[in-house]
Amino acid sequence: MTELTNLGVKAIRDGVADGTFTAREVAEAFNAAVAAASELNAFIVATPDHALAAADAVDAKRAKGEDLGKMGGVPIGMKDLFATKGVQTTAASHILEGFTPEYESTVSQNLWDAGAGMLGKLNLDQFAMGSSNETSYFGNVASPWKKDGTNAAMSPGGSSGGSSSAVAARIAPAATGTDTGGSIRQPAAFTGICGIKPTYGRCSRWGVVAFASSLDQAGPMARSVEDCAIMLEAMAGFDPKDATSLQMDVPAWEAGLDADLKGKKIGIPKEYRMDGTDEEILKSWEQGKEWLHDAGAEIVDVSLPHTKYALPAYYIVAPAEASSNLARYDGVRYGLRDLPDGAGLQDMYAATRAAGFGDEVKRRILIGTYVLSAGFYDAYYTQAQKIRTLVAKDFAQAFGQCDAILAPTTPTASFPLGSLNEDPLTMYLNDVFAVPASLAGLPAMSVPATLNADGLPLGLQIVGKPFDEQGVLDTGLAIQQRAGFDAKPDKWW
Amino acid sequence: MSSYRIQGATGEWEVVIGLEVHAQVTSNAKLFSGAATAFGAEPNTQVSLVDAAMPGMLPVPNRECIRQAVRTGMAIEAEINTYSRFDRKNYFYADLPQGYQISQLYHPIVGEGQLLIEADEKAGIAEDKVIGIERIHVEQDAGKLMHDQHPTMSYVDLNRSGVALMEIVSKPDMRSPAEAGAYVRKLRAILRYVGSCDGNMEEGSMRADVNVSVRKPGEEFGTRTETKNVNSVRFVMQVIEYEANRQVDVIENGGKVDQETRLFDPGTGTTRTMRSKEDAHDYRYFPDPDLLPLELEEDFLAECRASLPELPDAKRRRYENDLGLTPYNARELTAEVETFARFETLLAAAAAKIGKGEAQVATQVANWALSVAPGVMKSLGDEANMANATAEAQAGILAMQDKGEISGGQAKEIYEIVLRDGGEPEKIADEKGLKQVSDTGAIEEAIDAIIAANGDKVEEYRSGKDKLFGFFVGQTMKAMQGKANPAVVNQILKDKLS
Numbered sequence: 001m002t003e004l005t006n007l008g009v010k011a012i013r014d015g016v017a018d019g020t021f022t023a024r025e026v027a028e029a030f031n032a033a034v035a036a037a038s039e040l041n042a043f044i045v046a047t048p049d050h051a052l053a054a055a056d057a058v059d060a061k062r063a064k065g066e067d068l069g070k071m072g073g074v075p076i077g078m079k080d081l082f083a084t085k086g087v088q089t090t091a092a093s094h095i096l097e098g099f100t101p102e103y104e105s106t107v108s109q110n111l112w113d114a115g116a117g118m119l120g121k122l123n124l125d126q127f128a129m130g131s132s133n134e135t136s137y138f139g140n141v142a143s144p145w146k147k148d149g150t151n152a153a154m155s156p157g158g159s160s161g162g163s164s165s166a167v168a169a170r171i172a173p174a175a176t177g178t179d180t181g182g183s184i185r186q187p188a189a190f191t192g193i194c195g196i197k198p199t200y201g202r203c204s205r206w207g208v209v210a211f212a213s214s215l216d217q218a219g220p221m222a223r224s225v226e227d228c229a230i231m232l233e234a235m236a237g238f239d240p241k242d243a244t245s246l247q248m249d250v251p252a253w254e255a256g257l258d259a260d261l262k263g264k265k266i267g268i269p270k271e272y273r274m275d276g277t278d279e280e281i282l283k284s285w286e287q288g289k290e291w292l293h294d295a296g297a298e299i300v301d302v303s304l305p306h307t308k309y310a311l312p313a314y315y316i317v318a319p320a321e322a323s324s325n326l327a328r329y330d331g332v333r334y335g336l337r338d339l340p341d342g343a344g345l346q347d348m349y350a351a352t353r354a355a356g357f358g359d360e361v362k363r364r365i366l367i368g369t370y371v372l373s374a375g376f377y378d379a380y381y382t383q384a385q386k387i388r389t390l391v392a393k394d395f396a397q398a399f400g401q402c403d404a405i406l407a408p409t410t411p412t413a414s415f416p417l418g419s420l421n422e423d424p425l426t427m428y429l430n431d432v433f434a435v436p437a438s439l440a441g442l443p444a445m446s447v448p449a450t451l452n453a454d455g456l457p458l459g460l461q462i463v464g465k466p467f468d469e470q471g472v473l474d475t476g477l478a479i480q481q482r483a484g485f486d487a488k489p490d491k492w493w
Numbered sequence: 494m495s496s497y498r499i500q501g502a503t504g505e506w507e508v509v510i511g512l513e514v515h516a517q518v519t520s521n522a523k524l525f526s527g528a529a530t531a532f533g534a535e536p537n538t539q540v541s542l543v544d545a546a547m548p549g550m551l552p553v554p555n556r557e558c559i560r561q562a563v564r565t566g567m568a569i570e571a572e573i574n575t576y577s578r579f580d581r582k583n584y585f586y587a588d589l590p591q592g593y594q595i596s597q598l599y600h601p602i603v604g605e606g607q608l609l610i611e612a613d614e615k616a617g618i619a620e621d622k623v624i625g626i627e628r629i630h631v632e633q634d635a636g637k638l639m640h641d642q643h644p645t646m647s648y649v650d651l652n653r654s655g656v657a658l659m660e661i662v663s664k665p666d667m668r669s670p671a672e673a674g675a676y677v678r679k680l681r682a683i684l685r686y687v688g689s690c691d692g693n694m695e696e697g698s699m700r701a702d703v704n705v706s707v708r709k710p711g712e713e714f715g716t717r718t719e720t721k722n723v724n725s726v727r728f729v730m731q732v733i734e735y736e737a738n739r740q741v742d743v744i745e746n747g748g749k750v751d752q753e754t755r756l757f758d759p760g761t762g763t764t765r766t767m768r769s770k771e772d773a774h775d776y777r778y779f780p781d782p783d784l785l786p787l788e789l790e791e792d793f794l795a796e797c798r799a800s801l802p803e804l805p806d807a808k809r810r811r812y813e814n815d816l817g818l819t820p821y822n823a824r825e826l827t828a829e830v831e832t833f834a835r836f837e838t839l840l841a842a843a844a845a846k847i848g849k850g851e852a853q854v855a856t857q858v859a860n861w862a863l864s865v866a867p868g869v870m871k872s873l874g875d876e877a878n879m880a881n882a883t884a885e886a887q888a889g890i891l892a893m894q895d896k897g898e899i900s901g902g903q904a905k906e907i908y909e910i911v912l913r914d915g916g917e918p919e920k921i922a923d924e925k926g927l928k929q930v931s932d933t934g935a936i937e938e939a940i941d942a943i944i945a946a947n948g949d950k951v952e953e954y955r956s957g958k959d960k961l962f963g964f965f966v967g968q969t970m971k972a973m974q975g976k977a978n979p980a981v982v983n984q985i986l987k988d989k990l991s
Contacts, residue, residue, distance in 0.1 A: 214782035327592020328546040372777035
């Protein structure tokens with residue numbers, strides 16, 4: 001039965017549907033794998049009963065000959081940023097420790113409706129703020145990968161580090177992620193899996209703990225492009241409860257997959273050739289171009305001139321929104337309340353928030369509060385919004401010349417946990433290639449390309465036109481077929 | 494020009510007033526959630542997940558609230574901004590679950606408009622005056638803290654949290670407490686005509702922030718203070734009176750008025766400092782990223798416009814010009830929604846019953862509605878059952894009066910019975926004998942007898958002593974026990990005495 005955990009979304013769904021195995025067998029196999037992988041610290045809580053109940057429901061449906069749903073019988077990991085009814089939802093924070101919502105996020109509900117079950121709530125960077133999964137109140141997540149010849153725990157990336165670690169370690173066939181400035185793509189790249197952030201508005205934000213509302217987007221993380229297509233189809237859809245939700249039908253991405261890129265143009269942005277980018281990353285980028293050329297695409301140079309301003313603008317806009325979004329965690333209605341003896345309201349706020357938020361969250365609240373303050377607003381927030389508009393215009397112009405853009409996902413491969421802690425700026429630079437697509441709200445995906453000399457995965461990023469997830473997936477599939485990435489980490493946990 | 498002046502030791506001071514009126518939008522649901530909005534519900538029973546700011550909850554604009562704001566804007570002849578946006582006003586307080594209020598700072602939904610306050614000698618407003626309105630924006634209300642539930646803790650009631658408010662900001666165009674009072678009353682009337690706010694100040698559906706400054710006439714504006722959350726017209730006027738005098742005292746004693754936020758104490762009629770400029774919050778306004786800009790379509794605007802009722806100024810003009818009412822009657826009848834609604838129902842019923850056009854009976858109905866009927870009601874006090882005050886019954890009385898079947902006094906008597914005991918006026922008139930005699934035979938008989946008995950007076954009258962006509966009328970009415978139709982009596986007397 002252990003082989004079941006090597007299967008991805010499509011193989012499980014199809015296997016359950018044709019009776020090769022039952023959904024319950026699959027759920028049991030993954031529940032066992034989750035229970036045995038505590039050293040990864042990928043899960044904050046496991047929910048084996050949820051996975052079993054969903055599996056049993058699917059098996060019962062199959063017995064009755066009913067439709068099993070797009071994700072029928074597939075157990076998944078749920079990033080602990082999605083509210084799950086009756087299951088603790090923490091955003092990996094102390095301030096929400098023990099918070100159990102009475103509601104289910106739209107995206108998770110969509111997945112359950114599609115026949116998926118939940119293995120547990122996945123660890124993440126606290127409030128999705130971080131690029132290494134070292135800011136969680138519930139401890140670091142370790143990548144299943146190790147640098148050749150070393151035993152140091154490596155970062156699974158962040159903020160969806162629990163998701164990337166679990167999927168790469170085969171303790172979940174797939175997981176939800178959220179991406180505000182690279183939080184799906186960077187961890188996917190670090191762990192040799194696929195992850196797609198759809199166009200802003202494709203997936204409802206209702207019930208997802210907010211980090212930066214104008215950037216937050218949910219998306220799937222899995223080990224193949226096909227699996228991402230299937231799961232994204234289940235997650236996406238218009239939601240009247242989210243005013244920024246796209247009022248568009250969800251295309252049949254899985255059925256539409258086509259790796260033949262004849263007639264397509266792939267843009268290579270010259271500004272992504274940045275100082276400090278790893279040579280091996282640049283090499284894999286070159287390789288990616290060849291693969292796509294081989295798939296029939298024409299490779300064209302494009303320019304995204306405002307790229308270098310994107311990261312600074314992101315680190316104004318995202319903290320600004322976060323400083324306001326996180327104001328609701330005040331100890332009054334739910335979550336942690338620290339009320340020192342004789343304390344008044346202000347003291348309660350101060351004590352609760354001091355104890356409830358980690359350093360990185362506090363850092364971003366401070367930055368955000370500062371850039372929105374009277375006298376600084378125009379110099380920071382207004383300017384950042386202008387840059388955001390220019391970045392989006394860059395892409396719009398580039399898409400006049402090409403159908404999708406190919407770039408590295410990250411400037412480096414994964415790094416050992418603890419190695420960048422003292423240097424937030426270097427940490428922030430991890431997302432330098434991911435952030436522009438976030439600011440522009442574009443669909444973007446990371447697919448694994450190769451292992452570097454240290455045996456660590458490297459990813460390639462595809463950025464598409466608005467609403468053209470299909471084009472992104474197709475390009476990803478073309479890379480996947482040629483990269484033949486089948487490396488998996490040696491089990492040490 | 495207002496002549497209202499504060500007499501200071503250094504001469505006359507003029508007061509400058511601007512008002513920010515918060516009006517709760519009439520809507521079954523809150524601005525960004527589906528929760529109910531009824532007043533007086535048990536604490537925390539009208540709270541959705543959004544209103545309680547649970548993690549991951551999102552606001553979705555309620556179209557009805559937007560519609561009401563637009564209609565209100567149209568009613569004050571304001572510019573409607575087809576593009577507007579919501580901003581977050583960030584501050585921490587226990588009654589503000591999100592940690593920010595969703596409001597509209599940068600791009601309000603309604604731009605500049607205006608409102609007419611009418612001349613009112615009695616109130617000291619010499620002539621009609623147009624008060625400018627700067628803007629209307631929509632925003633969320635906060636919850637309520639309850640400090641009397643526990644010895645050391647405060648409780649929070651979130652029923653009001655997220656309820657839609659319109660903030661209607663005037664220009665600093667008012668110059669006296671009377672003008673400010675008239676402005677609030679007129680604004681309240683317009684809101685109630687439009688149906689966008691119930692205007693109930695006691696329940697907090699309408700409250701005002703009162704901005705006051707003083708200056709020597711003709712000089713630049715002085716420093717203003719803002720007194721928050723004043724919840725009656727009388728209090729608004731008191732705040733202005735108190736603040737203007739306080740500020741004059743401060744200045745004349747060599748001090749400076751601080752730009753600050755103040756609180757009104759209705760018990761003492763005074764204001765006191767709530768927070769100074771130094772303590773002012775930095776609200777860190779920025780566009781709410783959970784909400785897209787509001788873009789209003791032409792169809793939507795057309796529907797809003799078409800749904801507007803006749804507004805107070807237009808109605809008043811129509812009452813004067815088409816119905817021939819006096820300016821006083823027209824103003825009184827159009828001041829309140831209930832008043833004009835009752836009047837128009839009665840007018841239609843009376844015109845139908847009498848069989849004349851509305852314009853021909855309007856003055857009679859107006860007098861009845863404004864003076865006769867309220868007089869009867871007042872005299873009855875608790876005995877009056879207003880359920881009996883139907884338009885049908887009143888129209889019946891007015892019709893009998895119009896036909897000369899009953900006198901004015903009898904009309905009152907019949908209405909008194911109607912209010913107290915109910916019943917059809919026509920039947921009451923018959924049964925209680927409350928009818929004038931118009932039977933010429935009976936009247937002639939009585940008059941013949943009086944003429945026969947008063948030969949000397951008849952001679953005097955015929956030789957030119959016209960004043961005696963009244964004597965004959967009086968004698969006739971007496972003989973008829975007051976029930977003769979005076980018009981008929983007059984006519985027959987004139988014939989017989991000539």
